[in-house]
Amino acid sequence: MAQKNIPDIVIGRLPIYLRSLQRMEDEGRQVTSSQELGERLGISAAQIRKDLSQFGEFGKQGTGYNIEFLSKKIRDILNVERVWEVALVGAGDIGSALARYNGFNQRGFLIKLIFDNDPRKIGSRIGEFTILDATRMAAEIQRAGVQVAMVSVPAAHAQGVADQLVEAGIKAILNYAPVNLNVPAGVRVQHIDPVVHLQRMTYYLD
Template sequence: MPKQIPDIVISRLPTYLRALLQMSQEGRQVTSSQELGERLGISAAQIRKDLSQFGEFGKQGTGYNIEFLANQVKEILNVNRVWDVAIVGAGDIGRALAGYNGFSERGFRIKMIFDNKPEKIGTSAGGFVIKDSKTMKEEILAAGIKMAMIAVPATHAQGVADQLVEAGVKAILSYAPVNLNVPAGVRVQNIDPSIHLQRMTYYLEQ
């Protein structure tokens, strides 16, 4: 049985990867746990500890080769490949996601977008023709898609999630401001700007 890695460690790896790719774009070759930690506001010890869960990627006295480490982290995260992603909901958020070109360099490719509004179906969003939600399950199944983003009104989100699960989707990123219930084995992440704002108001002066 492989060693169980804490989820909190996994959750930090994407930010490490993002910082490494940025350094790489800046033309840098080598970094250290200390430098990376300063960029991210994390202790150097924590970065070394996190990475040590997966192997030895650095050299004493020198640090880490940025490109090598980035590739290793990609491999750990399973993003040294391209994941097809479906978008459900072609409102403002769904359309913004469909048109966002930051996904391709991070391991993701939008494959299709769905909506249930007759007047939207068949029109285009971000270069995709919006498909009918009614065909969602079969299209996602046929394409073997495992990841989806939900951008429908809160009231519809659970129903959409249920259908996605039936279609074999295993990872859902939801922009709907509700808690989704999904079976074990399906992952959900939520993005709700109000939640993020409310996490900061506590600290603001009245």
């Protein structure tokens, strides 16, 4: 559903809107407004309406947005009205926590393959999955047709792993290694480095 040229910064806000809408649904709410959503999220009402208007007209003057309807629309836009299978590379502390995290299944991401290069880990299990030998990574990913990967290997190995993933056809990488990954155009990367987030806040502290 990637129509016109929507700014990436708008795409980046949609999952935030979605998460908040789903929470409202859980609370049993039926209707919300750009103002209420904005207050919850610390975003201006005008911005929310502008963002949504890029994709269509989802609200009703005078009443606002039907939560279930808008939620569904945003899931359509984001392409998450389906299950995405995910490959996880690196079964250390972070990788293991990711493998056990229920939030992925609940929200449409299914970890399908887990790799590590440590002989002591290969063959052992995390939950229902057997840790596979990283040397078989490209082959297994291609065979399964997985497009999304998470990387939780040491920084020194991350770029090499990313190169292999790209080679194997991965199109989206969520990188937990504290290093910038360079990938070709057409492959998306998102970085999660808690220290970067912390350092961004300490600037304001004394």
